[in-house]
Amino acid sequence: MEWGALIPALKTAQEKGQKVPSLDNQPQLIDDIAFFFDAFMELSVTRAWGMGPNAITYQEMNAWLDMNQIKSQDEREEFVHYIKHLDMVWMNIRSKKDKAKAK
Secondary structure: OOOHHHHHHHHHHHHOOOOOHHHHOOOOOOHHHHHHHHHHHHHHOOOOEOOOEOOOOHHHHHHHHHHOOOOOHHHHHHHHHHHHHHHHHHHHHHHHHHHHHHO
8 A cells, every 4th residue: 555656667667677676575365355445545545634544435435436437236335335345454554653653
């Protein structure tokens, strides 16, 4: 989640002949997981910030599902389950980093 946004720049550097070890160790997601991860990354930029980041809202998830024409109740529930889990992991990592910076 950390360096994913840097992949295009890293690939450009690699194409120019630079050795980029992080690309050699880049995890590969299977399509089913990639779907949820990509959706999480899209939704993550919608989160509200106050004193820190807030969780991705159900309203944002429902809007994403509607925009992508996902109608099945089972698929919608599965989507919310995985996005909430990814968000919880992200929020915990972010909290630990913020606490470490405060020391």
